[in-house]
Amino acid sequence: MKIIKCLFCSKPTSINKINIKKKINGKVVTLTNAPVYYCEKCKETFISKEAQDVLIAIREKNLDKKNVLFNYEDLKKL
């Protein structure tokens, strides 16, 4: 993953691993260990393209029908 700049202050962000909760098809799905960008100065978190892609894959493949808890590491190759 490449480092991006903060959308607010333009300082380089760091990569954090967090649990993302997202509503998909009306259900709250949790993606654990998902990489996000974090700006220490602004205390802002930005979802990464990689994590976003996994959330889109969960929705498109209807994986939420079977499960609502996913680990990013298991799904990133989808």
Ligand SMILES: [Zn+2]
């Ligand atoms: Zn910032």
